[in-house]
Amino acid sequence: MESFENRERAESFGEVAQEYDAFRPKYPAALITAIMQAARASADSQTDASPPSTGDRTSGAPRILDVGSGTGILASQVRSAGAEILAVEPNPAMAAVARSKGLDVEVSTFEDWDPQGRTFDLVSFGQSFHWVDPAVALPKIRTLLRPGGSLALAWNDIRPQGELKTRLNAVVARFHADGRTASLGSRASRGIEANQEATAGSGTTESVPAVEAVEHPALTQLRDAGFNPNETTFVEDLHYPRHEWLSMVFTYSAQLTMDPVKRAVMREEMSAEIPEDGLDARNEALLVLAGA
Numbered sequence: 001m002e003s004f005e006n007r008e009r010a011e012s013f014g015e016v017a018q019e020y021d022a023f024r025p026k027y028p029a030a031l032i033t034a035i036m037q038a039a040r041a042s043a044d045s046q047t048d049a050s051p052p053s054t055g056d057r058t059s060g061a062p063r064i065l066d067v068g069s070g071t072g073i074l075a076s077q078v079r080s081a082g083a084e085i086l087a088v089e090p091n092p093a094m095a096a097v098a099r100s101k102g103l104d105v106e107v108s109t110f111e112d113w114d115p116q117g118r119t120f121d122l123v124s125f126g127q128s129f130h131w132v133d134p135a136v137a138l139p140k141i142r143t144l145l146r147p148g149g150s151l152a153l154a155w156n157d158i159r160p161q162g163e164l165k166t167r168l169n170a171v172v173a174r175f176h177a178d179g180r181t182a183s184l185g186s187r188a189s190r191g192i193e194a195n196q197e198a199t200a201g202s203g204t205t206e207s208v209p210a211v212e213a214v215e216h217p218a219l220t221q222l223r224d225a226g227f228n229p230n231e232t233t234f235v236e237d238l239h240y241p242r243h244e245w246l247s248m249v250f251t252y253s254a255q256l257t258m259d260p261v262k263r264a265v266m267r268e269e270m271s272a273e274i275p276e277d278g279l280d281a282r283n284e285a286l287l288v289l290a291g292a
Contacts, residue, residue, distance in 0.1 A: 003130040009253035010131045013070065014093035016251050021071035021097050023247040025156050027126065028234040031287050035124060036081045038150040038289050039064055042121035045148040062121040065144060067110045067137075068128025072098030074154060078124065079103070086120075088113050111136045120144055124152040129218060138225035142292050151227060153218055153288040158238065158248075161280045167273045175266045176254060218288055227290035234285045241278040246271055 004010065013020055039062035061084045066075040069087035071094050079085045087105040089095040095105045106113065110132050123141050125132075141151055160168060222229040240248070246267055249255065255263055 002133075004133050009257050011091065012253045012256040013251070014091040016256065017071060017091070017093040017097050019247060020094070020251045021073070023244060024071075024073055024127075024251055025158060025238075025248070025283065027074060027077060027154055027156060028236050028283065028285050031154060031232075031234045031285050032077050032081050034232065034234075034287055034289065035064075035078055035122065035152045035154070036062070036083065038152060039078075039083055039122040042146055042148040042150060046146060063119075065118075065120040065123045067123060067125050068131055069098055069103070069105065069126070070094050070128065072101050072103045072105070074124060074126030075103050076101055083122075086118070110140070115144055118144070119146045120149060121146055122150050122152055124154065126154045127156065129153045134218075134221045134225070138221065138227070142226070145292050149292065151222070151288075151290040151292070153286075153290075155286045156283055157285060158281050158283045160245075161237075161282055164273065164275075164279055168270060171266065171269045171273060174269075175258070175262060216286070216288065222288070222290045227292055229288050229290035231286060231288045234283075234287065236283045236285070238281045238283055239278055240281055242271060242274040242276065245274065245279060245281070 043060070043062040061082055064075075064078055064083045064085050066072075066078070066085055066087045069075050069089045070091075072087060075085045075087045075098065085103060087095075087098055087103050088108055088110055089098060089105055090107065090109045092107055095107045098105045108114075123144055129137075145151070159165060216231060219229050219231065249270070250263070250267060255266070258266070
């Protein structure tokens with residue numbers, strides 16, 4: 001089953017909207033800079049002789065559509081960097097948090113969303129592209145992009161460092177016997193099977209034999225739809241207090257859709273493995289930029 005077909009998981013985030021916003025990580029500053037450079041390149045390429053279509057930007061700022069915006073984590077960062085933002089988010093509770101930040105949010109799935117003739121310099125997906133049907137979404141995105149516009153897909157991929165990762169792996173393996181322990185982030189390009197929303201952020205990638213590197217699955221989808229994608233990884237070293245790490249891990253859908261009793265026991269067991277002073281982690285954030 002594709003991620004976008006698993007509606008239980010896709011729709012599980014509203015119940016923890018506040019925790020999601022508090023503990024899900026922001027994107028590295030360099031990744032935001034790269035998105036803004038692409039958006040500005042499109043905005044700068046427009047000429048005064050080209051009449052804007054309905055709903056286009058009224059200032060010189062690049063206009064970005066953020067899809068599956070959640071609580072507006074990525075949208076807030078690109079807005080702070082100088083973009084005009086419209087967000088689309090299917091979950092009302094998540095959208096309410098984004099609106100509390102002053103973001104303009106329309107509640108809808110992207111597949112059903114009506115753009116009403118509006119076009120954009122860039123369409124972004126932060127940790128959300130795997131929740132849309134690419135066969136529907138990608139052709140629609142092409143109609144939304146202004147000439148020279150870009151599609152940006154971003155994922156944070158945060159994992160603990162050192163031997164603690166092995167101990168946490170063992171805990172998670174006991175509770176996720178179906179093997180939902182890999183990531184759809186940058187590690188997918190290193191030969192690890194993909195499933196970002198399984199336990200990303202929990203350090204749950206099992207040790208696997210060295211295999212031939214494979215492309216991120218989104219790259220094939222993008223090329224098949226006529227896009228020209230390029231991927232870049234942005235690395236940052238982080239430190240998490242124990243409570244913040246656990247709070248982040250338990251905003252992911254693999255945990256949200258667990259039996260509540262098992263979820264509580266899993267959290268207790270993970271907590272027992274993490275030192276009082278927290279843990280060191282590394283984010284290998286992936287950005288895929290694609291021109292139409």
